[in-house]
Amino acid sequence: QVQLVESGGGLVQAGGSLRLSCAASGSIFSINAMGWYRQAPGKQRELVAVITSGGRTNYADSVKGRFTISRDNAKNTVYLQMNGLKPEDTATYYCNAEVTTRNYYKITYWGKGTLVTVSS
Numbered sequence: 001q002v003q004l005v006e007s008g009g010g011l012v013q014a015g016g017s018l019r020l021s022c023a024a025s026g027s028i029f030s031i032n033a034m035g036w037y038r039q040a041p042g043k044q045r046e047l048v049a050v051i052t053s054g055g056r057t058n059y060a061d062s063v064k065g066r067f068t069i070s071r072d073n074a075k076n077t078v079y080l081q082m083n084g085l086k087p088e089d090t091a092t093y094y095c096n097a098e099v100t101t102r103n104y105y106k107i108t109y110w111g112k113g114t115l116v117t118v119s120s
Helices: none
Strands: 002-007 010-013 018-026 028-039 046-051 057-059 067-072 077-082 091-101 106-110 114-119
Touching (some): 002 106, 018 028, 018 091, 046 067, 077 091
Antiparallel strands (some): 028 091
């Protein structure tokens, strides 16, 4: 079993910054991609950013230039540095990881989410 634990959410004023962290633990052989998704009330969950094990990144157009995703492979941890936050960034942010377990099952795991609220 694999667990993803997010942290770093909170309340911030528009223009401010937050740094989200997500640590994966458990029966992990390797992690391919790790990413962040978000879901606002009444909306579908959407991709925010993803990073591969090799460090290649992809961002939603709405966050390009403001958010930076990174990872520490030794710690099985992914980060999302969010700068220049806007009220429309308000959402629950979910960590996602494509994990190959030690018994070689490839499974996508989700964290429970961390709430980011940006005031205007």
